[in-house]
Amino acid sequence: MAGKGREIKRRIKSVNSTKQITxxxxxxxxxxxxxxxxxxxxxxxxxxxxxxxxxxxxxDSENIKSIYFEGEKEIKRSCFIVITADRGLCGGYNTNAIKASLLSMRDKEDISVIAIGQKGRDYFKRRGYNLDGEYTNILETISFKDAKEIGALVMQLYKQEMIDEVYLVYTSFLSTISHKAECIRLLPLTEIEETGQEKQEKGDAVFEYISYEPSPSALFDYLVPQYVESLIFGGLVESAASEQGARRIAMENATDNAIEMIDKLTLNYNRARQAAITQEIAEIVGGAEALK
Amino acid sequence: MAQTFHLEIVTPERSFYNGEAEMVVVRTVQGDVAFMADHMWTVTPLATGLLKIKDKKGIKKATCSGGFIHVKEGKAIIVTNSAEWPEEIDLDRAIEAKERAEKNLKSSDSNINVERAKVAMFRALNRIRVKEELMNNK
Structure with missing residues (x-):
């Protein structure tokens, strides 16, 4: 028994140290x-x-023409901004984000990826996707500057017609325990579905004249980059919160599993010990019997 | 009392102002513009400059940099990259930023983005101006 008991003890010890880490x-x-x-x-x-x-x-500006609007040109090449974590051990967080982006991707050849976070970058790099940009280690201390930089890169590519549409893949933070990977289209702009009430409100006001200073197209040239930047920023902040949430849950589960495992192993150990004692007594009794 | 409207100012860091106001003056790309209640619907980008809010208690001043203003019925929304009350401005940091921008503008290094340095300079000067104005008033 000595051998078996020691083995179990060793396992308990190792599981216990894993538990401490998690x-x-x-x-x-x-x-x-x-x-x-x-x-x-x-x-x-x-x-x-x-x-x-x-x-x-x-x-309110349906009749304004701009390169940022839908239907102005054919879509050949799509760009995906994928936000993942820099580190693993956070359950399905990274895989879910990557899967969500793969769902909307069509042909590998027509895709360019801007990867935020090491995990996503590694994934797309290994599979030979075109990476137009990579940003790692920015998620722990997100600043608006990072979002601006990424936004500027996207706008530049879009203006040079290297890309014809832009998607943002991020993980939305629904609550501490639930997160959902989402893929939204940033460019070209499309009207987002409105709810009934909003539509009604709009119905009353749609004939209102709006002044766009200095001019509608100049305004859009200014507003759209701003819009893209702030959506990227929002995506970064939400993803960072989701990442921590996902990691916390993953680690909580790991700790629970370790506790359960230790309980089981302790039971086994005690059983083995008891068996050894019983066997020893039986041997002693047997020996005493034989001497008579 | 003048008629009021709902003013909302948001920055990436926080919700800066949310309440009733009688008048708001902002620096747009075409110069200072004042908005009062019942203004026509307007959308216009903002430059770096002073922001004045007049409400029941008096006039409040702040810095405001970039973004846009969207005015509609009984409501105005300012979305800006940064907004600060004078007491929040770090004068030393602003002066430092100004000096850095000056140095960048003077140097002949082609890696330096002149536009960016200019904008940084404007931002720093604006902060210094607002801060000093407030201190003189005291």
Whole structure:
């Protein structure tokens, strides 16, 4: 028995140290999650307002022509901005984001990828996709500057007609325990479906004259990059919060599993020990019997 | 009392202002423009400059840089890259940024983006101006 008991003990020890690591990681990501959520709450009004305002402006300006509008040109090449984590150990977070982007991708040849986060970059690089840009290690300390840089790159590619449409893949933060990978189209602009109530409101106001200063097309040249930047920024902030949330859950599960495993192994160990004792007694009794 | 409208100012960092106002003056790309209640619907980009909000309590000043304003019935929304109250401005940092921008503008290094340096310069000067104005008023 000595051999078996020692083996089980060794396993308990190793599972226990794994548990300590996962527990520590869980605590770290809870702290980070809290910070990321605070950020998210602060930026949410901006994100929502920009989205709403631009949509309103778009809805009221149907007769303005611009390269940013749908139907102005044929779509040959698509660009995907994929936001993933820099590190793993966060459950299905990275795979879900990558899967969501693959769903909308058609031909590998006509795709260019701007990867944010190491995991996504590695994935697309290994499979030979065209990477037009890669940004790693920006998710822990997101600043608007990063979003601006990415936005500027996208706008440049779009203006040079290297790409004809732009998608943003990010993970939206629904609650601490639920996140959903989403793929939204940034360019060209399309009107987002309106709810019944909004439509009614719009119906009353649609004939209102709006002044666009300095001129509608100049305005759009200014607004659209702004819109793209802020959506990228919003996507980054939400994804960062989701990443921490996903990691916390993954680590919590890992810790729970380790505890369960330790319980099982301890039971096995005690059983083996008991068996050994019983056997020893039986041997002693047997020996004593034989001496009589 | 003058008629009021709902003013909302948002930046990427936070919701800067959300409340009733009688008048708001912003620096647009074409110069300072004041908006009061019942203004016609307008959308226009903003430059870097002073932002003045007049409400029941008086006039408030702040810096505002980039973005756009969207005015419609009884409501105005300002979306801007950054907005700060004078007491939040870090004067030392602004002066430092100004000096850096000056240096960049003078140097002949082709890697330096002149447009960007100019914009940075404007932003720093604007901050310094607003801050100093407030200190003189005290």
């Amino acid at each position: 527990k520590a990681m869980e605590l770290v990501s809870s702290a980070k999650l809290r910070r990321a959520r605070e950020r998210l709450n602060k930026t949410k009004p901006y994100f929502d307002t920009v989205k709403k305002t631009i949509n309103e402006i778009l809805a």
